[in-house]
Amino acid sequence: MFLTNLTLSNFRSYHHVETEIPRGILLLSGGNAQGKTTILEALFYCAAFSSQLAENDRQLIRFEELKEPVAVARIVAQFQKSNTEHKLEIRIIQETANFNTRVRKEILLNGIKTSAQKAIGTFPAVLLIPQMTAILEGSPQERRRYLNLTLSQSIPGYAQALTEYNQIISQRNALLKLISERKADPQQLDYWDDLMAKRASFIIYHRIHALLKLEEFAQEAHLRLTANQEKLCLNYQPSYDPAKDSTGNEPSKYVMSNCPDRSSFSTDEIEKGFHHRLNSIRNKEIERGLSTIGPHRDDFRINGNEIDLGTYGSRGQIRTALISLKLAEINWMQTKTGVYPLLLLDETLAELDHQRRNDLQEWLNTCNQGILTTSDLSHFTESFIQKHVVWNVTGGTIQK
Ligand SMILES: Nc1ncnc2c1ncn2[C@@H]1O[C@H](COP(=O)(O)OP(=O)(O)OP(=O)(O)O)[C@@H](O)[C@H]1O
Secondary structure, X not given: OEEEEEEEEEEOOEEEEEEEOOOEEEEEEOOOOOOHHHHHHHHHHHHHOOOOOOOOHHHHEOOOHHHOOEEEEEEEEEEEEOOEEEEEEEEEEEEEEOOEEEEEEEEEEOOEEEOHHHHOOOOOEEEEOHHHHHHHHOOHHHHHHHHHHHHHHHOOOHHHHHHHHXXXXXXXXHHHHXXXXXXXXXXXXXXXXXXXXXXXXXXXXXXXHHHHHHHHHHHHHHHHHOOOOOOEEEEEEOOOXXXXXXXXXXOOOOOHHHOOOOOOOOHHHHHHHHHHHHHHOHHHHHHHOXXXXXXXXXXXXXXXXXXXXXHHOOHHHHHHHHHHHHHHHHHHHHHHHOOOOEEEEEOOOOOOXXXXXXXXXXXXXXXXXXXXXXXXXXXXOHHHHHHOEEEEEEOOEEEO
């Protein structure tokens, strides 16, 4: 895929900017708070239909625009995919009526309104912002969010299965609570258990296979970035593990060799096992009024030379592992969909040592299309800067 044009209107600090985007690597250079990250944020919004930086969509509408009765922020990305031109337009709209303010979004693909769930995967992108070290250091929720977003972009039906699974969990939890208060019949759970096992097995199956493939690609990238010093492993820790019987021990958080091979399980086998497990813990779940196993409780850990980097990694180690994971994501998405995603890297060279910077730049030289931001061009080699396009971003404007 190639992004060819980008238009931003009333998005964050941008009043209106309309620009062609070159192929290959584009470096956005500029001082702090000039609007570099905003461009990456807007582009990744086209992939995920949510911001990875804002708490809510309202924050994305330019302050001045918010004074209008109807305030609209617009992102338009034009791109080529499989030799066809596409146009993706996102409008984030704040409306005020009867003293009530609400913010909604509209997504138009080639002029036709669509939903985020249907459109996900249309504009594949991989984003790395410094805050994403939370994938390693943060809570399991951060890692599930990361996995879900990555898989939703590349696996047809994953986003829908996830939405349905989350709805099932809410309904099932409400029922468990009623049963625990003796206000409903436990047999009513049978219906929800069937639905839950079906959706859960689909999600677990794809997480198993995606993490195995991501690990393979991440290991390759990481050995390159660490001069063969560190072996990276992604250790899936599903809350229902098809490889274990109901009394199995948890694998150690720190030792990768304990990681069981789950790749031979079919979705049917996972579904059956999941169902069996739900039956065996039914009383406990009723007591707690909660769904205690399933993809909503999964985790995965990232280990370097068998050490959990989220807990023990240095800043540089964590950053490098994150870069390896992101490079793996590109390879995995391309293998899975046949489409090369757009790479978006925010201040990625900062905090890397000289050798790792050079290795990453070498890799970037082979990249299909990527947009990089930097507030310090001296992080890049002279030859890298000569080879690629550099634009300056100042006060919400782009100077070419
Ligand atoms: N809704 C908004 N309306 C107007 N300005 C905003 C809005 N949201 C954020 N900004 C401003 O946009 C500016 C640009 O932010 P951005 O994160 O893109 O800068 P940057 O060039 O990446 O800086 P840094 O190098 O410090 O990361 C910031 O000064 C920020 O306060």
